[in-house]
Amino acid sequence: MSYPANTAAAQGLALCHVCCHLDHVERHQCSRCGAELHLRHPDSLQRTMALLITAVILYIPANVLPIMDTVQLGGGEPSTILGGVLLLIKLDSYPVAAVIFIASVMVPIAKLLAMFYLVWSARRRNPGSPMQCTKIYRMTELVGKWSMVDVFVVSILVALIQLGGLLSILPGPAALAFAGVVVCTMLAAHGFDTRLIWDRARENND
Amino acid sequence: MTEAIASVKPRRKVPVIWFVPIVAALLGIWMVVYHYMNEGPEISITFNTADGIQPGKTKIKALSIELGVVESVEMTTDLNQVLVKAKMERFATPLLMDDTQFWVVRPRIGRGGVSGLETILSGGYIQLEAGTGKIKQRSFEGLEEPPVTPAGAPGLKLILDSGRAASVAAGDPVLFRGYQVGSVETAEFHAKSKRMEYSLFIDEPYDALVNRNTRFWNTSGVTLKAGADGFDVEFGSLETILMGGVAFDLPQDESPGESVQDGARFDLFPNHDAINQKHYYNHVDYVVAFEQSVSGLKPGAAVEYRGIKVGTVQRLLITEAAEQNRGYGAPIPVLIRFEPARLGLPDTPAALAGMEKQLEGGVAHGLRANLKTANLLTGEAIIDLNFFPDAGSAELGEFAGYVVIPTVKTGIAGLEQKVGQVLKKLNELPLEPVLQDLSATLVAVRESVENINGALTSKKASAMTASVESALRKLNATLDSVAPDSPTADSLNMALRDLNQTLRNIETLTRKLSDKPNSLIFSTPAGADPVPQQGGSR
Numbered sequence: 001m002s003y004p005a006n007t008a009a010a011q012g013l014a015l016c017h018v019c020c021h022l023d024h025v026e027r028h029q030c031s032r033c034g035a036e037l038h039l040r041h042p043d044s045l046q047r048t049m050a051l052l053i054t055a056v057i058l059y060i061p062a063n064v065l066p067i068m069d070t071v072q073l074g075g076g077e078p079s080t081i082l083g084g085v086l087l088l089i090k091l092d093s094y095p096v097a098a099v100i101f102i103a104s105v106m107v108p109i110a111k112l113l114a115m116f117y118l119v120w121s122a123r124r125r126n127p128g129s130p131m132q133c134t135k136i137y138r139m140t141e142l143v144g145k146w147s148m149v150d151v152f153v154v155s156i157l158v159a160l161i162q163l164g165g166l167l168s169i170l171p172g173p174a175a176l177a178f179a180g181v182v183v184c185t186m187l188a189a190h191g192f193d194t195r196l197i198w199d200r201a202r203e204n205n206d
Numbered sequence: 207m208t209e210a211i212a213s214v215k216p217r218r219k220v221p222v223i224w225f226v227p228i229v230a231a232l233l234g235i236w237m238v239v240y241h242y243m244n245e246g247p248e249i250s251i252t253f254n255t256a257d258g259i260q261p262g263k264t265k266i267k268a269l270s271i272e273l274g275v276v277e278s279v280e281m282t283t284d285l286n287q288v289l290v291k292a293k294m295e296r297f298a299t300p301l302l303m304d305d306t307q308f309w310v311v312r313p314r315i316g317r318g319g320v321s322g323l324e325t326i327l328s329g330g331y332i333q334l335e336a337g338t339g340k341i342k343q344r345s346f347e348g349l350e351e352p353p354v355t356p357a358g359a360p361g362l363k364l365i366l367d368s369g370r371a372a373s374v375a376a377g378d379p380v381l382f383r384g385y386q387v388g389s390v391e392t393a394e395f396h397a398k399s400k401r402m403e404y405s406l407f408i409d410e411p412y413d414a415l416v417n418r419n420t421r422f423w424n425t426s427g428v429t430l431k432a433g434a435d436g437f438d439v440e441f442g443s444l445e446t447i448l449m450g451g452v453a454f455d456l457p458q459d460e461s462p463g464e465s466v467q468d469g470a471r472f473d474l475f476p477n478h479d480a481i482n483q484k485h486y487y488n489h490v491d492y493v494v495a496f497e498q499s500v501s502g503l504k505p506g507a508a509v510e511y512r513g514i515k516v517g518t519v520q521r522l523l524i525t526e527a528a529e530q531n532r533g534y535g536a537p538i539p540v541l542i543r544f545e546p547a548r549l550g551l552p553d554t555p556a557a558l559a560g561m562e563k564q565l566e567g568g569v570a571h572g573l574r575a576n577l578k579t580a581n582l583l584t585g586e587a588i589i590d591l592n593f594f595p596d597a598g599s600a601e602l603g604e605f606a607g608y609v610v611i612p613t614v615k616t617g618i619a620g621l622e623q624k625v626g627q628v629l630k631k632l633n634e635l636p637l638e639p640v641l642q643d644l645s646a647t648l649v650a651v652r653e654s655v656e657n658i659n660g661a662l663t664s665k666k667a668s669a670m671t672a673s674v675e676s677a678l679r680k681l682n683a684t685l686d687s688v689a690p691d692s693p694t695a696d697s698l699n700m701a702l703r704d705l706n707q708t709l710r711n712i713e714t715l716t717r718k719l720s721d722k723p724n725s726l727i728f729s730t731p732a733g734a735d736p737v738p739q740q741g742g743s744r
Contacts, residue, residue: 042221043221043223046220046221046223046224047221047223050221050223050224050226050227051223051226051227053227053230053231054226054227054230057227057230057231057234058230058234060234061234061237072328077263180230184226
């Protein structure tokens, strides 16, 4: 792979991932901190892909299993994410239903789709605009901060509402799965080397 | 110096990161497989009503542990019942046997108290009560009411048989000496046999109290009984007064019989007394025929031997007497039953034979039956056997195939008879001749008195009185001569005084002589004159 002459990579220089020291790639190890030197994140796309697939797998139990178990006067009532949304719609609490739906359903799915698109475009022969891809990536990063909102709500409710047999809320197995989805997508986004987008674009331009 | 040789490893084609999705996928697959492997059975229960059952919400519980959840509620094909389908947990599978019971727990206010209050807020649930069955079953018939005793509870199931519908209902207590040891499970009336059948459950360990000789009676309410032995009020605990119940115990003086199995049948006696009456196996029937009124004599009345109950009156043999047509005023035959066991004799044929022999011998020596009024208030009569030495010897008779014991009339009836006899005898006395004799005698007496009167008024009599008068006067003069102030009396007094003095002197003399017989010869020596001393005598 060749790099444009006006880049550090073209001159055999790479940034240390750990201490951000610019060093010669041939050294393989950072002369300052000893960390391994790479021009790009190694197996970046593979890692992102693997984590995304994990997130997809985890997304199934996160929606099928109950996320929260409301024990009310001795009678437990487990509810799934979509079940909760439907219940809120039935109770005419549309804003809350919308918030939950966006935070718990739309955002993770959007994030997953966006990441898949980025990975796909980083690999394909003639990708779309690198600018557009970068925008998608930025949005993913932005939204990703809020994708834990669901898990956050559940953990707060579980911590606050513990009135014994009268009313208590217990976390369901889906909460864990959902947290897994969020963590996996965040790691995937983090592991994705955005420079690959531009690498590919340059290659195509050459 | 050795050259540093870098060990060059080829890069792995597949990065380690791919283990993450593989592990996740494997976990997911394993969860799915686990879920299906641990999926409990699906059961169906039929109820009469779906009240309180909500699909997806109503739980099936046992011991307050969730065993399953209702998935759907629909009507049965005949549209008469509700078919509840429920998904059970896998661990609940061993509980789903042929005798497992299901019922919906709802708030209930019944005879046994208030139950299921917690379901007011949380909604009803279906209670599962496991039994001891061994046959797997997946479709059940739900109970409308909670069962009185849980299926498979240790204890004894009994069936009571009663000719009348006593005030005993399902759920009533079964008492042993006032303590609840079980409960009535069901009370059914069988139209065919026209009998009530109660099924009872005696809890462990009280089931050991029940044996073949145990008798059950109805303790419901209050029993007021007026019998030959007075009034008798009987009631159990307040609970049984309000709700009724069944009690059991051994009859008096009865030893426990062999133990009984599940489903043993017993009779339900109407009251406590009844259990002590009906258990003599050896008995002999006799007939006593009364010429008097048998008023107050009822079947069941006591037959006593000198106050000890030996049997009961069975019935009046009116039909048999009518058949024999023994004429007007024929005695009324009464069938009585002797039970030697009542006397404390063993309940054996041998004891019975002995008693029969005794009776026969007794009759020859004056043993008779008689009717006694035992209770003047109610007029209840009993039959008493006693020895009447005056009755003389008699033999046992025979009537309609029964041995007849001779009777005497006693009591008020006997008294009446005796008074009647006395009056009759009085009536029969020969009073007329006696009265005639008496009047003749009186006439003679009168004549004698008249004769005496005549004699007294005659002249002879007056002369006689005059001479008597003179004789009396003479006697008076003689008596006057010895009056206290007459000279005769004075001299007589003097003489007597002298005599007295002489006699006293003789007394001293004789005393002296007896003390000292020689004093006639020797004079008594005179003692020293007493000298008064200073300070008085010592």
